[in-house]
Amino acid sequence: MNEVYEFLKKCGVYYLATDEDGQPHVRPFGTIDLFEGKLYIQTGRVKPVARQMKANPKVELSGMADGKWIRVTAEAVLDERIEAQKHMLDAYPSLQGMYQPGDGNTEVYFLKNVFAQICSFTEPAKEFRF
Numbered sequence: 001m002n003e004v005y006e007f008l009k010k011c012g013v014y015y016l017a018t019d020e021d022g023q024p025h026v027r028p029f030g031t032i033d034l035f036e037g038k039l040y041i042q043t044g045r046v047k048p049v050a051r052q053m054k055a056n057p058k059v060e061l062s063g064m065a066d067g068k069w070i071r072v073t074a075e076a077v078l079d080e081r082i083e084a085q086k087h088m089l090d091a092y093p094s095l096q097g098m099y100q101p102g103d104g105n106t107e108v109y110f111l112k113n114v115f116a117q118i119c120s121f122t123e124p125a126k127e128f129r130f
Contacts, residue, residue, distance in 0.1 A: 001130045004116045005039055007063075007070050008032040014063030014070070016041070018052035025052060029061070031095070035087045038110040041076065042088045042095070045105045053109060054078065068120040074111035084108045 008014055009032055016029040027049060031042040043049050053059060053076045061072040085101040088108050099106040116128040 001034070001037075001039060001114075001128070003118070003126070004070070004072065004114070004128050004130075005032060005034050007065060007068075007118055008039075008061070008072075010065040011063030011070070012065075014061050016049065017060040017062070018049055019056045019058065020048070020052045025049070031088060031092055033088045033091050033108075035084055035110075038112070039074075039114065040079070040084065040088055040108050040110050042085075042092070042099070042106065042108045044099065045107050050107055059111075068118055068123075070116060070118050072111070072114060072116040074114040076109040077112055079108050079110055084110075 013028045013030050015026050017024055017026045029041060033040040057075045057077065059074055059076045063070050082101045085106045085108050089096055089099060089101060089106070114130050117125045119125045
């Protein structure tokens with residue numbers, strides 16, 4: 001899990017895909033956090049991505065760094081605890097102008113049933129499950 005976390009951090013921006021009525025939706029994301037042994041992402045409750053993850057929690061992430069790319073398949077699970085929100089926002093202070101723990105808009109999701117691959121054209125793929 002740590003290697004997947006570090007790779008996504010290195011990407012800076014990765015892409016999160018969700019589904020809505022069979023139509024894929026992809027958007028750039030930049031938050032990734034390790035909290036209580038789980039990978040977390042963050043968004044706003046008012047955004048379509050939050051609605052989409054609640055309706056269908058299956059998500060995919062993809063990003064690139066250092067000539068390699070990552071693909072992550074997982075289920076996003078909402079964690080409504082203030083502690084999880086605070087941990088994420090402490091890791092991303094630049095978001096604190098838009099989000100605050102317990103503000104009714106901040107949402108954090110942990111990823112479960114994760115399958116990840118880090119790939120390149122020159123090395124065998126590395127696979128991770130957690």
